[in-house]
Amino acid sequence: MEFRAIKGTHDILPEESFKWRHLENIIHQICAQYGYQEIRTPIFEQSKLFSRSVGKDSDIVTKEMYSWEDRGNTFLTLRPELTASVVRAFNQHNLSNLSPIQRFYYMGPLFRRERPQKGRQRQFHQFGIETFGSKLPEQDAEIIVLAWQILSQLGLDKKIDLQLNSIGTDVCRSAYREALKKFLKPYLNQLSEISKRRFKTNPLRILDTKNEKELSILENAPLINNFYTEEDREHFNEIKTYLDALNIPFNVNFRLVRGLDYYTKTVFEITSSELGSQDAILGGGRYDSLVEHLGGKPTPGIGFAAGIERILLLLKKKNSKIPKPFPDIYFICLEKKGIPASLIIAKRLRLKGFKIVSDTLRRSMKAQMRDANKIGAHFVLILGASELQNKVITLKNLKNGEQKKIKQDDVVDFFETLISKFV
Numbered sequence: 001m002e003f004r005a006i007k008g009t010h011d012i013l014p015e016e017s018f019k020w021r022h023l024e025n026i027i028h029q030i031c032a033q034y035g036y037q038e039i040r041t042p043i044f045e046q047s048k049l050f051s052r053s054v055g056k057d058s059d060i061v062t063k064e065m066y067s068w069e070d071r072g073n074t075f076l077t078l079r080p081e082l083t084a085s086v087v088r089a090f091n092q093h094n095l096s097n098l099s100p101i102q103r104f105y106y107m108g109p110l111f112r113r114e115r116p117q118k119g120r121q122r123q124f125h126q127f128g129i130e131t132f133g134s135k136l137p138e139q140d141a142e143i144i145v146l147a148w149q150i151l152s153q154l155g156l157d158k159k160i161d162l163q164l165n166s167i168g169t170d171v172c173r174s175a176y177r178e179a180l181k182k183f184l185k186p187y188l189n190q191l192s193e194i195s196k197r198r199f200k201t202n203p204l205r206i207l208d209t210k211n212e213k214e215l216s217i218l219e220n221a222p223l224i225n226n227f228y229t230e231e232d233r234e235h236f237n238e239i240k241t242y243l244d245a246l247n248i249p250f251n252v253n254f255r256l257v258r259g260l261d262y263y264t265k266t267v268f269e270i271t272s273s274e275l276g277s278q279d280a281i282l283g284g285g286r287y288d289s290l291v292e293h294l295g296g297k298p299t300p301g302i303g304f305a306a307g308i309e310r311i312l313l314l315l316k317k318k319n320s321k322i323p324k325p326f327p328d329i330y331f332i333c334l335e336k337k338g339i340p341a342s343l344i345i346a347k348r349l350r351l352k353g354f355k356i357v358s359d360t361l362r363r364s365m366k367a368q369m370r371d372a373n374k375i376g377a378h379f380v381l382i383l384g385a386s387e388l389q390n391k392v393i394t395l396k397n398l399k400n401g402e403q404k405k406i407k408q409d410d411v412v413d414f415f416e417t418l419i420s421k422f423v
C-alpha cells in the first residue's frame with residue numbers, strides 16, 4: 001500500500017469511533033454539571049507561545065514539537081498541549097472582564113514527536129479543563145473531583161491512583177532547588193547525561209527519572225514539603241481535607257513534578273498500573289503566574305488534561321461493554337418502482353427521529369436480511385411486488401420474529417405508537 005497513516009498517528013474507524021462518542025458524551029455531560037463551557041482553539045499557534053509557557057528546556061519544546069517557518073518569518077507549531085492556547089485565548093479576548101471566574105473544557109488532537117508505543121502516539125487526543133480566577137483550594141478540589149467523577153462514571157475508579165503533590169510557590173521552589181542541587185552535587189558524575197543537563201536547567205525534573213541508579217541516589221534526597229511556606233502548607237492541607245470529605249482516595253507523592261514549567265503549588269496525576277509504561281491517564285496542576293507571564297492581568301489558574309486514547313485502552317482492558325448504536329429499522333425494497341415510496345416512508349420516519357438504513361445495492365432479500373441482522377436492526381420493513389400492489393408494507397420484528405402487514409399510510413403512526421408504549 002503506497003499511502004498509509006503516518007507513524008504515530010491512527011485512523012479512528014467506526015468500530016472504535018462509537019466508543020469515542022460515548023466517552024465524549026460523558027465528558028460534555030459532566031462538564032456541564034460543573035458549569036464548564038467548551039472552548040475550541042486553533043490547531044497551530046506561534047512557536048514561542050509554547051517555549052515561553054511549557055518551558056524552553058522541557059522535553060516537549062526541545063525535541064517533540066512539530067514546527068515550521070511560515071512565510072513572513074513566523075515560526076508556527078502544531079499544538080503539543082492546550083493550556084498555553086487556552087491562556088492565549090483568555091488573554092486575547094479579555095475573558096476576565098466577563099466574570100471573575102471562568103471555567104473551560106476542551107477536547108481535540110495534539111502533536112508531540114515522541115517515540116510511538118502502546119498508549120503513546122504522535123497525534124493523540126486530550127480532553128482537559130482550565131479555570132481562571134480562583135486561587136483558593138476549593139478550586140483545586142473541584143477539578144480533581146470532576147476528573148474523578150468522569151473516570152468513576154466509566155467504571156474506572158477501582159483501576160486508578162491519584163498522586164498529589166504541592167511544588168509550592170516560587171520562594172519554596174527556589175530554596176528546594178538549591179537544597180536538591182547541594183544534595184546531588186557529589187553524585188553528579190553518576191547521573192545520566194539528561195539528568196546532568198537538568199541539574200543545570202531544572203533540577204526538580206531529575207525527580208522524574210526512571211533510572212534505577214538515580215532512583216536509589218534520590219532515596220535520601222531532601223523532600224519539598226520541608227520547604228513549604230505557611231501559605232503552601234495551608235493550601236495543600238485544605239485540598240486534602242476536601243478530598244477526604246468526598247472520599248476520593250489519593251497518595252501524597254512529594255517526588256511528583258510535572259514535565260511542564262508553568263506549575264506552582266498543586267500538581268497531580270492519575271495513573272493506572274494496568275497501562276504499562278505509559279501509565280499516566282491524566283495530569284494537571286495550578287499555574288498562578290502563567291496568565292501574567294503570557295501578557296495578561298495577574299490571574300490564578302488551574303487545570304488538567306487527560307489522554308483519551310489511554311482512557312479507551314483502560315476501558316478495553318476492563319472489557320467494558322459500550323453500547324454500539326444500531327438502527328431501529330432496516331428498509332428492504334425489492335422492486336425498482338417501489339423506490340420512491342420507500343424513500344418517502346424512510347424520510348418521514350427519519351423526520352420523527354427513527355434511525356433507518358436503506359439498501360442501495362438492490363441486493364437479494366436474503367442478502368439484505370443478513371445485513372439487517374448483522375448491523376443489529378430491531379425491525380425490517382419489506383416493500384415487494386405484492387406490498388406495492390396492496391399499498392401495504394411488511395414489518396418484521398427481528399428481536400422476536402413477529403411479522404405483520406401495515407398500511408403504507410399508517411407506518412409512521414405505527415412506530416410512534418410503538419415508541420410511546422415504551423417511553
Ligand code: HAM
Nearest residue numbers: 081083120121124280281282283284285303304305307
Ligand atoms: P501532560 O501530562 O503533558 O499535561 O498530558 C496530559 C495527558 O495527556 C497525559 O497524562 C497522557 O494521558 C496524555 N498524553 C500525553 N502525551 C501523550 C502521547 N504522546 N500519546 C498519548 N497520550 C498522551 C498537559 O498536557 C497539560 N497541558 C495538562 C494541564 C492542563 N495542566 C494544567 N492544565
